[in-house]
Amino acid sequence: MQDNIIVRTITRILIPFIQLYGLYVIMHGDSGPGGGFQGGVILGSSIILYVIVFGVDQGRKIIPEKLSDTLNSIGVLIYAGIGLICMIFGGKYLEYNILPLGSAHFASHIGMLGIEIGVGITVAAVMITIFFETARQER
Amino acid sequence: MNISQHFPVMIVIIPLISAVIIPLIGRIRRIYGWYVSIAATFSSFLISISLLMTVFEKGRISYWLGNWEPPWGIEYVVDYLSGFVLVVISFIAFIITVYSIKSVGKEIPEHRITPFYSIYMLFVAGLLGMIITGDIFNLYVFIEISSLAGYALIAAGRKRDALIASYNYLILGTIAATFILLGIGYLYMVTGTLNMADLRERLPLLYDSKVVRTAFAFFTVGLSIKIALFPLHIWLPNAYTHAPSVVGALQAATATKVGVYAMIRIMFTVFKPQFILEVVPVSQIFLFLSAVAIIAGSVLAIGQRDIRRMLAYSSIGQIGYIVLGIALANKSSIIGSLIHILNHALMKGGLFLVVGAVVYKTGITDIDDFKGLGKRMPFSMAAFTIGALSMVGVPLTVGFVSKWYLALGALQAGMWVFVPVILISSLLSAVYFWRVINNIYFKDDGVPARIDDAPAGMLMPAFTLAACCIIFGIAAFIPVYITGFAAEMLLRG
Numbered sequence: 001m002q003d004n005i006i007v008r009t010i011t012r013i014l015i016p017f018i019q020l021y022g023l024y025v026i027m028h029g030d031s032g033p034g035g036g037f038q039g040g041v042i043l044g045s046s047i048i049l050y051v052i053v054f055g056v057d058q059g060r061k062i063i064p065e066k067l068s069d070t071l072n073s074i075g076v077l078i079y080a081g082i083g084l085i086c087m088i089f090g091g092k093y094l095e096y097n098i099l100p101l102g103s104a105h106f107a108s109h110i111g112m113l114g115i116e117i118g119v120g121i122t123v124a125a126v127m128i129t130i131f132f133e134t135a136r137q138e139r
Numbered sequence: 140m141n142i143s144q145h146f147p148v149m150i151v152i153i154p155l156i157s158a159v160i161i162p163l164i165g166r167i168r169r170i171y172g173w174y175v176s177i178a179a180t181f182s183s184f185l186i187s188i189s190l191l192m193t194v195f196e197k198g199r200i201s202y203w204l205g206n207w208e209p210p211w212g213i214e215y216v217v218d219y220l221s222g223f224v225l226v227v228i229s230f231i232a233f234i235i236t237v238y239s240i241k242s243v244g245k246e247i248p249e250h251r252i253t254p255f256y257s258i259y260m261l262f263v264a265g266l267l268g269m270i271i272t273g274d275i276f277n278l279y280v281f282i283e284i285s286s287l288a289g290y291a292l293i294a295a296g297r298k299r300d301a302l303i304a305s306y307n308y309l310i311l312g313t314i315a316a317t318f319i320l321l322g323i324g325y326l327y328m329v330t331g332t333l334n335m336a337d338l339r340e341r342l343p344l345l346y347d348s349k350v351v352r353t354a355f356a357f358f359t360v361g362l363s364i365k366i367a368l369f370p371l372h373i374w375l376p377n378a379y380t381h382a383p384s385v386v387g388a389l390q391a392a393t394a395t396k397v398g399v400y401a402m403i404r405i406m407f408t409v410f411k412p413q414f415i416l417e418v419v420p421v422s423q424i425f426l427f428l429s430a431v432a433i434i435a436g437s438v439l440a441i442g443q444r445d446i447r448r449m450l451a452y453s454s455i456g457q458i459g460y461i462v463l464g465i466a467l468a469n470k471s472s473i474i475g476s477l478i479h480i481l482n483h484a485l486m487k488g489g490l491f492l493v494v495g496a497v498v499y500k501t502g503i504t505d506i507d508d509f510k511g512l513g514k515r516m517p518f519s520m521a522a523f524t525i526g527a528l529s530m531v532g533v534p535l536t537v538g539f540v541s542k543w544y545l546a547l548g549a550l551q552a553g554m555w556v557f558v559p560v561i562l563i564s565s566l567l568s569a570v571y572f573w574r575v576i577n578n579i580y581f582k583d584d585g586v587p588a589r590i591d592d593a594p595a596g597m598l599m600p601a602f603t604l605a606a607c608c609i610i611f612g613i614a615a616f617i618p619v620y621i622t623g624f625a626a627e628m629l630l631r632g
Contacts, residue, residue, distance in 0.1 A: 066166075073159040080156050083148075086205075093148040094205040 011053045018046040022124075029116040030109060036116035040123025047124075048131045056135050068125050068132070075122025082114045143189065147202035147215040147271055150186045150225065154179050154264035158257050165253030172256035173240045179260060180233040183267060187229045191222035191621070201273070209273070210334035216273035219625040220477070223618075224270050224400045227481045231392045231488050231604075232263045238600035239385040242495045246297055246383045255295055262288035262389070266397045275323050275409065276333045278401060282319060282365070286312045289394060293382040304377035311364055311374045318361030325354035326409075338409050346418045355414075358405050359421055366398035368462060369432030372455045379451035384495030387447060391454050392488030396480045399461050403476075407629040412468055425466035430560050432459030437567035441574075445504050446494055449571060450487065453530065456564060457483045463557060464545050470626045472548020475541050477622035482529070482537035482611065489604030490526040493519050496593035496601060506575055510582035515590040518598050520579050525605040527572040529612065532565045536612040540619070 022042035029035030051059030083094040091098030096111025098104075142149075157179035165172040193200060200217040203209060217225070236259075247255050265285025272278050290312065294305035327333055329350045330341045345351045360371075367375040375395075379387045406415050415422050436456025443449040457479070464476030496519050497503055497512070513520045529536035542561050549557035592598065611618055 069162055073163050076159040077156070080152060080159075083152070087145055092203055092206040093145065093152070096205070098206075 007053055011049060015046050015050060018049070019043055022046065022120075026116055026120040027113065030112045036119025037123050039116075040120040041127060043120065043124040044127030044131075047128050051131065051135065056132065060132070063128055065132075068129050071121055071125035072129060075118045075120070075125065078118030078121065079115045082111055082118070086111070143193075145202075146186045146190055146193075147200060147217055148204065150183050150190070150229070151215075151264055151268045151271060153182055153186075154260045154267060158260035158264060161257040161260060162253055165256070169249070169252050170240070172253045173236075173243075176236045176239075176256050176260055177233070180229060180236045180263060183263070184226070184229040184233045187222070187225040190217045191226050193217075194219060194222045210332045210337035213277050214273040214334060214336075215271045216335070217271060219621060219628055220400075220403070221270050223477065223621050223625055224397070224480060225267065227484055228266055228270060228393050228397060229263075231484050232266075232389070234600045234603055235385060235389050235392070235488065235492070238388075238492055238495070238597055241594060241597055242384050242499050245499055246385075247295055251295065255292070258288045258291050259386075259389075261285075262292060266393055269397050269401055273335050274333055275326065275335055275338065275405075278404070279316070279320055279323055282401065283316055285394065285397070286316060286365075289390060292386040293378050293390070295386065296381045296383050298381060300377070301381040304374075304381040308374040308378045311371075315361040315364035318357045318364075322354040322357035322361065325350050325357070335404065335409050339411065342410060342414075346414055352419055355410065355419060355421070358402075362398060362402040362405065363428075366395045366402060366458055366462070367455055368458060369428055369435055369455060372432075372436075372458075375455060376448050376451040379454070380445055380447045384491065384498050388488055388491035388495060391450065391491050392484040395454065395458055396461075396484055399458065399465075399476075399480060402462075403465060403629065406465065412630055416468055422466040422468055425462055426554070426557075429459040429463035429466060430557060432456060433463065433560055433564045434567070437564045437571070441567060441571045443571075444506055446497075446506050446509070446575065447491070447504055449506065449575075450490055450494065453568060453571070454483075454487055456568070457487070457530075459564075460541065460545060460561075464548060467545075467548045467552045467554065467557075468630070469548050469551050470623070470630060471544050471551055473626035473629060474619055474622045475544030475548050477625055478537075478544065478615075478618045479541035481618050482541045482608075485537060485604050485607045485611070486526050486529045489522060489601055489608065490530070492597070492601040492604065493523040493526070496597045499597065500593055501590055506578060509575060509578040510584055511579075513579040516592045518592050519601065522598070522601045522605040523579070524576060525608055527576060529608040531569045531572060534612075535609065537608050537615070538612075540612060540615040544619070 022039045024039075025034035025042055026036055026039030029039065047059070047063060050062065082096070086095045086098055087093055089098050089100060097108045099107040099111055101107040101110055157175045161172040161175050164175060190200065194217055201209070202215040204213040204215065207213070243252060243255060262285050265281045265288055268281035269278060269285060272281060290305050290309045293308060294302055296304070323333070326338060329345055329348055330338055332338055332341060342351060364371045379391055382390065433456050436452050436454070436459060440449045440452035440456065443452060461476045461479050461483070464472040464479065494504070497516065500516065503509065525536070529538040532538040532542045542565065546558050546561050549555060549561075
């Protein structure tokens with residue numbers, strides 16, 4: 001589809017908005033509909049759109065295998081790490097409100113946001129990885 | 140921070156975190172993934188022992204995730220039952236991990252070794268989570284984690300057959316998981332709670348409700364597929380046969396055992412024993428099915444040419460034993476079932492490890508080609524023989540102990556008809572193991588002379604399991620003592 005100028009241009013314009021929306025959904029996960037999983041899927045879909053239009057090789061230049069594999073792990077580590085940090089500060093696993101961030105309410109907010117970001121990273125990276133793997137099989 | 144109060148969650152978190160660290164650290168050197176796996180499974184094993192000891196000291200441990208009080212939050216529970224099963228599963232996982240590297244190096248393409256260990260640890264984390272959780276929806280999540288990891292592990296087999304076996308397992312396993320989820324949904328619908336202890340309090344008032352009975356039917360069928368109870372066992376033989384040797388051993392020794400544990404949890408702690416014995420007499424169905432499974436598994440095992448397939452059919456028979464003990468539902472029979480979870484894990488794990496060593500050295504899986512292997516691989520075959528004797532149920536091995544308690548339970552329940560079933564099945568297993576032993580020791584031709592015994596890294600784990608078969612056959616009072624408490628706890632109405 002690289003030859004089609006309309007598709008190429010529209011994709012270039014759309015991708016930033018898709019990603020912005022993905023980030024919005026992740027950040028508002030604790031106070032509105034959405035969250036890490038949904039936002040992660042939206043973020044991942046922006047890369048998938050790019051790969052569909054510009055091809056697998058070009059896509060791998062933007063997201064090399066190393067990067068997507070690392071992000072797969074990083075997201076879960078953020079999630080698990082926040083749980084462990086809560087334990088270090090004397091709470092139970094994932095007890096965010098114990099974190100020393102002023103009020104318990106604010107600490108819960110930050111803790112939840114943290115794990116949503118972790119979930120978002122992993123989900124986006126996994127979507128991208130699955131797409132690259134299936135695309136590679138068909139060549 | 141007192142670290143020991145966090146042990147219930149650590150036992151799940153350590154394998155889980157190592158599963159995501161392995162892909163990162165495995166980029167530096169592939170062997171590091173194995174080191175991390177060993178460290179994680181070993182620390183899980185130590186933690187599980189500490190938890191079991193704490194249970195004996197202070198009673199039931201309850202850990203609230205995020206400090207949300209149950210029934211609202213997720214609760215992790217360690218009692219006599221889950222403590223015992225945790226020790227068994229983490230021990231087997233540790234032994235098989237130590238064993239794994241040579242076999243994995245030979246059977247898995249080099250670039251897939253790091254992902255293999257990552258999924259392997261995910262599988263272990265799922266199993267340990269299934270055991271420790273006290274929340275029925277969390278149970279479903281962990282069932283799915285371990286099952287999905289299990290499908291991927293089986294698909295890592297060398298031949299294309301592995302993909303087909305994995306796919307069949309995927310279909311049946313997903314149906315099973317869906318049934319379990321439906322059951323959970325129905326229970327949630329009528330009670331509004333997902334906590335097991337809370338469900339136990341609320342359900343007796345609703346035992347006449349059709350919704351609760353439907354839920355129980357879904358649980359029964361779903362878990363029966365997961366543990367491969369006889370007519371629902373179709374996925375198991377191919378899965379164990381075509382999986383990589385390490386995965387075959389791990390699945391055979393742990394996956395179905397944890398499935399049985401989940402079944403015990405649902406039948407005895409979410410519902411009360413009175414429900415399965417009187418309200419919905421499902422125990423009658425299980426008695427019949429397990430007797431059929433015991434005989435049919437053994438008979439089908441006799442007809443197999445491939446040793447792994449033979450062991451797989453034998454596993455179907457052994458699952459029958461465990462379910463028989465549950466369905467008889469008295470103290471002796473439940474002790475028999477619970478120690479058979481340990482004993483079968485030791486025996487079948489050890490046998491599969493030896494088969495893995497044979498595959499590593501010779502590539503042989505056909506029983507007819509085992510001729511003269513006793514001379515070429517004497518130590519491996521000694522471990523195999525101990526496992527085989529134990530499977531038959533020779534006294535002083537673990538197999539005898541669990542059959543003894545099951546027979547005792549059958550007599551106490553007044554169902555003497557199951558005693559001949561156990562005896563006949565023992566004779567049948569003697570028949571199918573004799574075919575192998577006969578080829579190993581009493582035939583001469585076949586295996587080329589250049590074959591020598593397996594490396595120490597494979598022999599030691601196999602011998603550890605074989606030694607445990609004898610140690611716990613003689614010192615049977617240790618597991619019987621622990622499971623005695625568990626059985627009493629389960630039968631408390």
